Amino acid sequence: MVSDPSKHRRVAVTGCGVVSPLGIGMNANLEALREGRDAVREVTAFDVSQTKCKTAGHVDAGFISGDIRRRRRLHPASHLLIAAMAEAVTGLGTAKPELCIIGTTSGGMSFGESFYRALRDRRKSTGLASAVVNYTPQKPVLDALSATQLSMPIQIIANACATGTNAIGHAFSLIRSGRCQAVLCGGYDALSELVFVGFDALQASTAEKIRPFDAQRSGLVLGEGAAVLSLENWESAEQRGAQILGEITGYGVSTDTYNLTQPHPSGIGPKLAMQRALASARISPGDIDYINAHGTATQFNDATEGIAISEIFGKVAVSSTKSMMGHSLGAAGAIEAAFSLLALQHGFLPPNINLVEPDPQNTFDLVANSARPAPIRRVLSNSFGFGGTNAAIVLQRN
Amino acid sequence: MDRVTISGIGLVSPLGADVAVTWEKIKAGERASVSLLTSPLADHDFPCLTVPRDAARDYERHPRLRRSSEISHFAAIAGMNALRDAGIEPGQEGIGIVFGVSSGGVRYTTRFYSDVVTSGAATASPLLFPETVYNAPASHLAALLGLDGISYTLVGDSVVGLSALAMAVDLVATGELEHCVVVACEESEWILCEAFRRSRFFVRSDVTRPFGGPGNRGTIFSEGAAAVVVSRTGSIEIEAVHRGLPFFKNREAGTALQTVLHDLGTPPEMVFTGANGTAFDDAELAALDSVWPQAERSNIKAALGESVGASTLQQTVLATHLLRSGSQQRAGISAIGYNAMVSGAILRRSA
Numbered sequence: 001m002v003s004d005p006s007k008h009r010r011v012a013v014t015g016c017g018v019v020s021p022l023g024i025g026m027n028a029n030l031e032a033l034r035e036g037r038d039a040v041r042e043v044t045a046f047d048v049s050q051t052k053c054k055t056a057g058h059v060d061a062g063f064i065s066g067d068i069r070r071r072r073r074l075h076p077a078s079h080l081l082i083a084a085m086a087e088a089v090t091g092l093g094t095a096k097p098e099l100c101i102i103g104t105t106s107g108g109m110s111f112g113e114s115f116y117r118a119l120r121d122r123r124k125s126t127g128l129a130s131a132v133v134n135y136t137p138q139k140p141v142l143d144a145l146s147a148t149q150l151s152m153p154i155q156i157i158a159n160a161c162a163t164g165t166n167a168i169g170h171a172f173s174l175i176r177s178g179r180c181q182a183v184l185c186g187g188y189d190a191l192s193e194l195v196f197v198g199f200d201a202l203q204a205s206t207a208e209k210i211r212p213f214d215a216q217r218s219g220l221v222l223g224e225g226a227a228v229l230s231l232e233n234w235e236s237a238e239q240r241g242a243q244i245l246g247e248i249t250g251y252g253v254s255t256d257t258y259n260l261t262q263p264h265p266s267g268i269g270p271k272l273a274m275q276r277a278l279a280s281a282r283i284s285p286g287d288i289d290y291i292n293a294h295g296t297a298t299q300f301n302d303a304t305e306g307i308a309i310s311e312i313f314g315k316v317a318v319s320s321t322k323s324m325m326g327h328s329l330g331a332a333g334a335i336e337a338a339f340s341l342l343a344l345q346h347g348f349l350p351p352n353i354n355l356v357e358p359d360p361q362n363t364f365d366l367v368a369n370s371a372r373p374a375p376i377r378r379v380l381s382n383s384f385g386f387g388g389t390n391a392a393i394v395l396q397r398n
Numbered sequence: 399m400d401r402v403t404i405s406g407i408g409l410v411s412p413l414g415a416d417v418a419v420t421w422e423k424i425k426a427g428e429r430a431s432v433s434l435l436t437s438p439l440a441d442h443d444f445p446c447l448t449v450p451r452d453a454a455r456d457y458e459r460h461p462r463l464r465r466s467s468e469i470s471h472f473a474a475i476a477g478m479n480a481l482r483d484a485g486i487e488p489g490q491e492g493i494g495i496v497f498g499v500s501s502g503g504v505r506y507t508t509r510f511y512s513d514v515v516t517s518g519a520a521t522a523s524p525l526l527f528p529e530t531v532y533n534a535p536a537s538h539l540a541a542l543l544g545l546d547g548i549s550y551t552l553v554g555d556s557v558v559g560l561s562a563l564a565m566a567v568d569l570v571a572t573g574e575l576e577h578c579v580v581v582a583c584e585e586s587e588w589i590l591c592e593a594f595r596r597s598r599f600f601v602r603s604d605v606t607r608p609f610g611g612p613g614n615r616g617t618i619f620s621e622g623a624a625a626v627v628v629s630r631t632g633s634i635e636i637e638a639v640h641r642g643l644p645f646f647k648n649r650e651a652g653t654a655l656q657t658v659l660h661d662l663g664t665p666p667e668m669v670f671t672g673a674n675g676t677a678f679d680d681a682e683l684a685a686l687d688s689v690w691p692q693a694e695r696s697n698i699k700a701a702l703g704e705s706v707g708a709s710t711l712q713q714t715v716l717a718t719h720l721l722r723s724g725s726q727q728r729a730g731i732s733a734i735g736y737n738a739m740v741s742g743a744i745l746r747r748s749a
């Protein structure tokens with residue numbers, strides 16, 4: 001069964017907030033994207049002496065503002081999401097979001113780690129109850145709503161690394177179908193030792209620079225951050241005179257059941273998600289000007305995503321902004337949607353840095369090492385994750 | 399709301415993996431037997447209601463599931479039984495899945511991190527880590543179903559099953575899916591009991607007393623899964639399901655639940671309550687007294703324990719079973735989560 005396109009509503013993006021290793025806020029991230037800044041550095045938050053990878057994209061903790069005393073017990077993820085949410089809702093005006101859909105992969109995992117270590121070391125129980133409360137994935141969302149004085153139902157999607165795009169895509173579907181008028185959506189994740197070691201154990205992370213779509217790529221580095229988008233029914237947004245930052249026009253999702261951690265080598269998972277996003281937007285591959293790729297720089301991802309993009313799109317411009325800030329997991333799809341909006345608004349292609357030798361299997365136009373000016377109209381943003389979750393959204397310039 | 403129904407149900411609980419048998423046992427006042435979870439890091443054990451091993455063996459030799467944690471087995475059994483109950487073949491077009499979990503694969507997560515802390519990161523297992531991700535159980539069920547479309551995993555507190563149901567209703571009502579298999583699941587582990595003990599939700603006793611009044615407050619934890627198939631045809635309609643409301647202070651929980659119950663519409667004849675022996679019972683009681691005062695109250699947690707992520711969908715499955723039996727026309731579900739969410743739903747038997 002397919003929803004009736006004649007009844008579809010247009011979906012406007014009326015607010016966007018982003019916190020990433022590249023900067024705090026949309027303007028700071030815009031500047032860093034244009035520069036092609038490398039925000040990956042040594043990990044100091046936990047012991048990395050036994051891991052192959054020793055770097056990650058960190059958000060500068062100096063950004064935390066507001067009532068520090070009241071918020072000092074909150075998880076770092078809460079601070080990331082509070083800042084992103086605060087920026088996203090500045091343009092809400094009279095709009096009243098009915099739902100908040102946020103993606104994450106690990107919630108307040110580092111507090112869970114602290115809890116375990118405290119039990120193991122038989123430390124005094126002070127603060128352990130607080131760690132439990134602030135560990136849960138929904139708590140940063142509650143904190144962000146509380147900080148922005150909003151209250152609404154929340155749905156936390158945990159679809160591994162596709163989750164940020166799933167959150168935006170599902171919000172888009174609800175507004176387009178008319179079941180909601182306004183929805184806040186996005187994703188967050190903060191670095192944690194467990195996840196860092198996990199990717200290292202899988203030999204998915206690298207001791208070198210992250211080089212998406214490079215013939216010599218050797219793996220990913222992790223990152224962290226948060227991004228929130230405010231989506232609204234287009235007509236309602238226009239009627240209230242909202243500043244419209246862009247439009248979401250399509251969403252595609254697929255599940256690849258080949259393996260829990262590896263995509264099918266044919267690229268069928270990414271291919272289906274992208275084709276479904278194009279069909280949802282009722283456009284053809286030639287209508288896409290730029291693809292913000294998932295591009296983790298692992299052998300498996302880049303091979304399958306590269307095949308899928310090359311087969312469907314041929315010569316389209318592509319970059320992975322993870323090359324600049326690492327893979328922020330549950331935040332990645334939302335941050336990359338924010339980056340895609342910036343690219344559309346300001347007419348440029350964000351770069352794929354650290355590139356030495358493009359993988360010859362790919363036919364697309366990799367935006368190598370430096371940003372390029374380009375009057376782009378439509379962007380496809382990809383996110384793929386463990387469990388075979390694949391998602392893609394289409395964003396369009398206003 | 400567009401007509402959306404429950405066309406199939408499945409359940410895995412400490413009382414077994416058969417819905418009808420479980421309901422008969424609950425009606426007869428039977429309670430699941432208590433196991434003791436041993437903590438390697440604390441000086442005490444934790445009483446817990448666990449799923450009997452015989453009830454979770456269906457897929458233990460399946461290539462996709464043989465290395466996975468119990469939570470994935472519970473989910474697979476409940477999900478496949480629900481699909482079978484709905485008369486739907488795996489692989490059929492238009493099927494999607496929505497999962498609700500609270501702590502996910504906590505046994506493997508604890509083992510993985512324990513190894514890292516004890517023996518160092520160099521010894522971390524690449525086999526355990528993938529099973530720690532929240533959507534691992536959904537991925538396994540998707541593989542069993544041969545699914546290539548929508549698969550979402552929601553994470554939350556004990557109302558997450560209703561959140562998943564609400565999302566499924568959206569997906570079916572908008573025509574994105576023909577059928578949606580909704581699964582909520584949880585597995586027990588000592589560290590969860592320790593965490594809830596620190597939060598004063600846990601009672602070190604063999605019995606949970608929902609709405610039991612002051613004194614001896616706390617719940618006994620359990621595990622399991624529940625599944626419903628959301629479709630457009632079927633004998634049990636989802637009259638209303640709330641997307642849930644947050645509360646920012648514990649004292650606001652009752653007011654939030656009152657709002658939810660009001661939003662759901664005309665009170666049902668009976669309600670499956672979420673009360674579990676904790677201090678939130680008072681708030682739920684006050685909300686029910688205020689908004690659904692005439693609804694007969696039923697509670698499954700004295701028998702099944704608090705299965706957290708699985709609990710509200712277990713309530714939903716048993717409410718559906720009761721309605722199918724024809725003794726009631728409309729049944730409600732109410733719940734207050736341990737971490738600041740409330741929700742509810744009303745089901746009705748088609749005329």
